[in-house]
Amino acid sequence: MSEQATATHTISVLVDNEAGVLARVIGLFSGRGYNIDSLTVAEVDQSAHMSRITIVTSGTPQVIEQIKAQLGRLVPVHRVVDLTVECESVERELALVKVAGKGDARVEALRLSEAFRARVVDATPESFVFEITGNSEKIDAFIELMTPLGLQEASRTGAAALARGPEPM
Amino acid sequence: MEKQINGAQIVLQALRDNGVQHIFGYPGGAVLPIYDELFQQEDIEHILVRHEQGATHAAEGYARSSGKCGVVLVTSGPGATNAVTGLTDALMDSIPMVCITGQVPTHLIGADAFQEADTVGITRACTKHNYLVKDVNDLARVMHEAFYVATTGRPGPVVVDIPKDVQFAMGDYLKPTAVKHKSYQPKVKGDMDAINAAVDLIANAKKPVFYTGGGVINSGPQASQLLREFVKLTGYPITSTLMGLGSYPSADRQWLGMLGMHGTYEANLAMHDCDVMINIGARFDDRITGALDKFSPDSKKIHIDIDPSSINKNVVVDVPIVGDVAHVLEDMLRVYKSRAVTPDKKALDSWWKEIESWRDRKCLAYRKDDKAIKPQYAVERLYELTKGPDTFITTEVGQHQMWAAQYYRFEDPNRWMTSGGLGTMGYGIPAAVGVQVANPKGLVIDIAGEASAMMTMQELSTAVQHRLPIKIFILNNEYMGMVRQWQELLHGGRYSNSYSEALPDFVKLAEAYGATGIRAEKPSELDAAIKKMVKTDGPVIFDCIVTKEENCFPMIPSGAAHNDMLLADDQGLEVEVSDEGKALV
Ligand SMILES: Cc1ncc(C[n+]2csc(CCOP(=O)(O)OP(=O)(O)O)c2C)c(N)n1
Ligand SMILES: [Mg+2]
Numbered sequence: 001m002s003e004q005a006t007a008t009h010t011i012s013v014l015v016d017n018e019a020g021v022l023a024r025v026i027g028l029f030s031g032r033g034y035n036i037d038s039l040t041v042a043e044v045d046q047s048a049h050m051s052r053i054t055i056v057t058s059g060t061p062q063v064i065e066q067i068k069a070q071l072g073r074l075v076p077v078h079r080v081v082d083l084t085v086e087c088e089s090v091e092r093e094l095a096l097v098k099v100a101g102k103g104d105a106r107v108e109a110l111r112l113s114e115a116f117r118a119r120v121v122d123a124t125p126e127s128f129v130f131e132i133t134g135n136s137e138k139i140d141a142f143i144e145l146m147t148p149l150g151l152q153e154a155s156r157t158g159a160a161a162l163a164r165g166p167e168p169m
Numbered sequence: 170m171e172k173q174i175n176g177a178q179i180v181l182q183a184l185r186d187n188g189v190q191h192i193f194g195y196p197g198g199a200v201l202p203i204y205d206e207l208f209q210q211e212d213i214e215h216i217l218v219r220h221e222q223g224a225t226h227a228a229e230g231y232a233r234s235s236g237k238c239g240v241v242l243v244t245s246g247p248g249a250t251n252a253v254t255g256l257t258d259a260l261m262d263s264i265p266m267v268c269i270t271g272q273v274p275t276h277l278i279g280a281d282a283f284q285e286a287d288t289v290g291i292t293r294a295c296t297k298h299n300y301l302v303k304d305v306n307d308l309a310r311v312m313h314e315a316f317y318v319a320t321t322g323r324p325g326p327v328v329v330d331i332p333k334d335v336q337f338a339m340g341d342y343l344k345p346t347a348v349k350h351k352s353y354q355p356k357v358k359g360d361m362d363a364i365n366a367a368v369d370l371i372a373n374a375k376k377p378v379f380y381t382g383g384g385v386i387n388s389g390p391q392a393s394q395l396l397r398e399f400v401k402l403t404g405y406p407i408t409s410t411l412m413g414l415g416s417y418p419s420a421d422r423q424w425l426g427m428l429g430m431h432g433t434y435e436a437n438l439a440m441h442d443c444d445v446m447i448n449i450g451a452r453f454d455d456r457i458t459g460a461l462d463k464f465s466p467d468s469k470k471i472h473i474d475i476d477p478s479s480i481n482k483n484v485v486v487d488v489p490i491v492g493d494v495a496h497v498l499e500d501m502l503r504v505y506k507s508r509a510v511t512p513d514k515k516a517l518d519s520w521w522k523e524i525e526s527w528r529d530r531k532c533l534a535y536r537k538d539d540k541a542i543k544p545q546y547a548v549e550r551l552y553e554l555t556k557g558p559d560t561f562i563t564t565e566v567g568q569h570q571m572w573a574a575q576y577y578r579f580e581d582p583n584r585w586m587t588s589g590g591l592g593t594m595g596y597g598i599p600a601a602v603g604v605q606v607a608n609p610k611g612l613v614i615d616i617a618g619e620a621s622a623m624m625t626m627q628e629l630s631t632a633v634q635h636r637l638p639i640k641i642f643i644l645n646n647e648y649m650g651m652v653r654q655w656q657e658l659l660h661g662g663r664y665s666n667s668y669s670e671a672l673p674d675f676v677k678l679a680e681a682y683g684a685t686g687i688r689a690e691k692p693s694e695l696d697a698a699i700k701k702m703v704k705t706d707g708p709v710i711f712d713c714i715v716t717k718e719e720n721c722f723p724m725i726p727s728g729a730a731h732n733d734m735l736l737a738d739d740q741g742l743e744v745e746v747s748d749e750g751k752a753l754v
Contacts, residue, residue, distance in 0.1 A: 024293060069478035
């Protein structure tokens with residue numbers, strides 16, 4: 001068991017959007033000692049009151065299997081899909097990144113943001129707030145590059161993900 | 170449209186429509202409207218307990234001995250928090266229970282109002298599901314859903330938290346038939362490919378063992394019948410967990426006794442050495458497996474469980490089958506019979522020979538004493554003098570619980586109620602109350618320890634009030650014996666706070682409650698005293714004074730393997746437990 005390697009998985013969960021459902025999911029993860037690398041949630045079908053929770057987690061194959069089974073056991077959960085192993089998927093995250101600086105650093109930050117296709121959503125004479133979307137590694141890389149150029153703070157949404165192809169999950 | 174009724178009436182109607190005849194509860198401000206409705210009707214009997222924990226364990230005993238759902242009614246705040254232990258107990262042991270809690274009125278929620286507690290927050294982790302009902306028009310649906318969720322799939326406790334204003338509000342009632350759940354649809358039929366693969370393994374086994382658990386009991390009497398048929402048909406040995414006792418008759422030769430930490434030598438060695446393990450409704454709990462890396466190293470494992478999350482949780486298995494025990498066994502038996510399997514007789518003979526040699530160790534033998542009552546002897550005599558299809562045993566937690574499991578014998582399911590998963594001292598007396606309510610003609614005995622009995626002793630008053638003639642049979646060793654045993658074996662005999670100091674006189678205590686007290690101090694007086702207890706009409710406390718420093722054997726020390734058991738002959742030996750093992754519970 002312990003020899004198995006841990007890997008990162010993105011798990012998509014369709015739930016009834018009822019009071020407490022997010023607390024149930026988070027409580028399950030903390031109560032059983034599973035990792036949460038990121039978690040996003042929002043209602044995705046207003047008429048059916050359904051929300052999608054996207055969880056990025058890591059663990060051995062046995063732990064990931066447990067996580068899926070435990071999620072499936074929650075009463076308001078409709079479906080659980082491991083997007084990492086059960087299908088091909090696309091994953092995107094959005095981040096807002098605040099960078100302050102003057103002179104060369106400021107020019108360099110702006111130049112790099114263009115290379116990353118980030119947009120400027122706020123600017124003052126000595127700062128920018130960039131909006132960037134992409135997979136989480138791209139955002140990690142962008143934030144790392146901004147660090148020496150005057151990174152002040154960042155706000156990230158966590159990953160949203162869907163299976164590729166025409167079918168819903 | 171039917172005429173509207175108030176929330177409290179909806180609760181009562183929903184209870185009736187779900188077949189509820191008894192509820193265990195304790196009133197308070199936030200449930201007064203429901204109590205008012207209870208007062209004005211006669212279909213449902215309310216059993217007034219003395220502490221809300223008692224209500225939950227009583228509901229557990231009721232459920233486990235009858236197969237019905239246990240129902241609890243408590244007030245907000247302290248009523249709800251007092252129920253938490255029993256809810257957790259029911260969750261761990263998969264007991265169907267619906268617990269209705271009162272809540273402060275909706276407009277006060279979040280205001281730190283008098284007797285407000287975040288009941289759904291607190292009980293989220295200790296229920297199968299819970300609800301806060303803020304609109305009276307959701308109430309009927311939620312009540313029916315609560316019963317559905319509690320009793321289907323892997324059973325468990327469900328809390329319905331109802332603010333007081335919702336109990337007063339007028340709303341529509343909806344009949345249970347109109348309820349269907351959107352997302353919760355437990356699977357009862359097993360996958361046929363997996364069942365076929367399991368039959369292949371079973372048919373070709375050379376050293377098989379059936380390892381059965383509480384899931385067989387939960388699945389209903391039919392499951393026990395099918396299990397008996399299957400085990401007889403194969404001729405294979407069978408053992409069971411603490412929770413599964415009674416699903417297979419202990420008098421049968423194929424029965425190896427209970428397995429696990431205090432299980433028999435033959436059961437544990439059969440588990441260790443088998444080549445095919447057939448797990449039916451058990452969950453590879455750590456009391457069963459001992460050290461996981463040494464657990465049954467050479468076997469192929471089949472696992473039947475209704476809960477997909479039990480599969481591969483602790484032990485990785487070869488053939489998982491998700492489904493209800495009775496449904497799966499029915500299919501399995503059909504496939505097995507259709508194949509006209511002939512078990513490998515030669516291999517089986519030598520497997521049985523091996524098992525018999527382990528049996529010959531007589532691991533449950535103990536040294537008799539003619540001056541003092543040995544606890545094992547007390548349970549043996551109790552068994553001989555009270556056995557029968559109408560006898561129900563509950564227990565507390567500790568050495569006495571293990572001795573009860575080892576020396577009391579069960580022929581039928583639903584006769585044995587114990588707190589297995591959570592190990593809750595104080596379970597036995599209120600559980601006995603619930604069992605007696607469900608089985609008014611039964612002989613209901615709580616095999617207790619003196620320390621555990623003190624935890625919920627107040628429920629004796631419940632028994633007296635409701636004329637429930639439960640018998641509390643205390644194996645009084647003046648110690649928290651199981652704690653003392655671990656301190657002896659693992660902590661250099663330093664008995665830190667495990668002596669039962671300042672005990673009451675249990676005979677006088679019984680009398681103070683209006684019950685009967687009986688004491689036995691010598692083996693010579695034991696039988697007559699037990700007979701007197703059985704003949705007594707009302708509730709009894711039996712103070713059975715037993716030897717104080719007896720240890721419970723066999724024992725697999727924490728962190729050890731099945732083939733590394735301590736037997737009674739090893740008593741007095743210095744036990745070697747790894748530091749890793751010491752850190753386990
Ligand atoms: C509520 C609760 N608190 C503490 C424990 C830990 N514990 C397990 S057994 C035991 C001693 C039980 O003593 P007694 O009821 O006298 O039974 P004996 O072991 O002596 O038969 C204790 C304290 C527990 N299981 N439950
Ligand atoms: Mg004791």
